[in-house]
Amino acid sequence: MVRILLRFAEDLVEQPITSQIILELKVPINIITAHVNSKGGEILAEIPDNTLDKTVKAFRDKGVDVSIPKLVEVDDEECFSCGTCVSLCPVEAILVDKDGSVIFNREKCVGSTCSVCVDACPTRAIKSVKQLGTVAKAAAKRRA
């Protein structure tokens, strides 16, 4: 499975685009998180690897901005593996290695849609990639 991040500009939010693509392509799209605000919406979804190209193309054809999500960024210089973030993660994507190192599992992480760990880090080593902010940019690009 591969994760894709779908960003819907304001004017696309009300259209049933995801359902249409599921029906048209018969791709089992697993929605992990979904958010809507005044600037648009975003969906973090999981799809089978071999459907990646056609699914991404289908979303892009309908004006949706598609990216492979980079979910959290961890500054390895600043992180000293205290572990504060570990018990906060709702999807258990942060683990402690045998030697005490804190490991981020980017496959499991739901990223900026969650961000519960970000303000708990005592050295501010975790940054969630702001995703909704780029929706407006994506929309502008599409209109151009």
Next chain:
Amino acid sequence: MLPIPNQNTRTVEDINAKIKKGDAQVLTAEEMKRLVESSGIEVAFKEVDVVTTGTFGAMCSSGAIINTGHSDPPIKIDEAWINDVPICHPGAAVDLYIGATAMSETTPFEYGGGHVIEDLVNGKEVDLKATAYGTDCYPRTQLRTQLTKDDLNQFYLLNFRNCYQRYNCAINSRDETIYTYMGKLLPHRRNATFSGAGELNPLMNDPDFETIGIGTRIFLGGAQGYVIGEGTQHEAKSQNGTLMVRGDAKKMNSEFLKGAGLTKYGTSLYVGIGIPIPILNLGLAKKTAIRDEAIYTSVVDYGVPRRDRPKLQKVNYKELKSGSIVVEDKRVRVSSLSSLKVARKIACKLKEWIQNSEFSLTLPVERLPLDSVFKPMRETEGTPFVAGVMHAAVTCRESESIRDIASRIVTRSVNHIIVVDNQGKIAGIVTSWDITRAMAEDVKALADVVSRRVVTTKPDEPLEIASKRMAKHNINALPVIDNEGKVLGIVTSEDVSKLLGR
């Protein structure tokens, strides 16, 4: 003739002689435990000269004393800031103390005294601003300059409470996330945090303070430092020992000394401490064999904003390090605030120093107190609690008619009616406004106007906190409930303003 060595003891002098020759046997505390388990105490005592320990945690009662040298004309600093962080001026003209928890006036919670210390340690230039009232001998009233650690006469880490032997495991029973010095605690006990290295902790490996005392040379922030006394709040007999330490910060390394920002709590300093335990006798070999499962602490509810927070249960460090604990039949994920990884690194580094003859051991010049007691504050003026101002609540059942509630509001002259179930437990709240609107809009059922998500308080909550909660939610009353949700009374903003005079 050579003296016959005593088979049951060795001295620090014996060990130092071996260190000098480069053949002292040194193990980290974790290695020592494994050796004792595989070969027994006798063998471990015979083979091991020194056990090294380590811890790396947020230690708020830390700071650094600096001397900047005199300006021309000289100044007797009255107020000072480094990188916008207010600095104490406890002594004469240019001696300043950078407290780890002092926060930047421009970026509070993100940058503070701990970060200033880290920046100085890293050789960065910092910005000093100072003001003074001016005297005949110190005429200057204003000063601004850029400094690095090389410009300072002295730069000493001087921490008055470090290296807690063990610490609470924190949990939050409230229905909102709280931000504490134990980190971010999710509501409804969804996570727990702890601090301390457990079996690797220095004081846990010498719990009777046989070898750790005033003058003990230690690893401090990546350099050599000293124990200068017991830390504040030290209580050895309950295994809550602490240390006061000092070390030359100019020689320290930010890998083992790191500024930290704890959201909505403040700034702090992560301090790395490692202490060598000389294995002078069989007893010390045995003590350094202590395992995580024998080190207990309490799960404490930080959701209760009181000094004596409820202790929910005991838990040991093995359970804490496993990643989850069971609290009242529920699995709760638990993680550490202190870094075990860096604690291990410290124990290894100290071992290396000793093996390379770069570090020799000291005997304490004075023992630390074993009988001191950590007392609570004597308060001559108490603070009011909810219990002191709450009064009986007017209640109703959800089955009652809106008209009945309206007349109860009038006869009892109240604005809030608490809806209770058959057991007297809180089920909702209605205000005179809800009822007025219901009558105006001809709503028939009380159920349609009841607010179900009720913000509440408890009798033992400080009134100030209850009052803040009312302000936060923009409401004028809080039902007072017990732990089971039974309604005990109500406290209103009127009660609060009468008492607190605002």
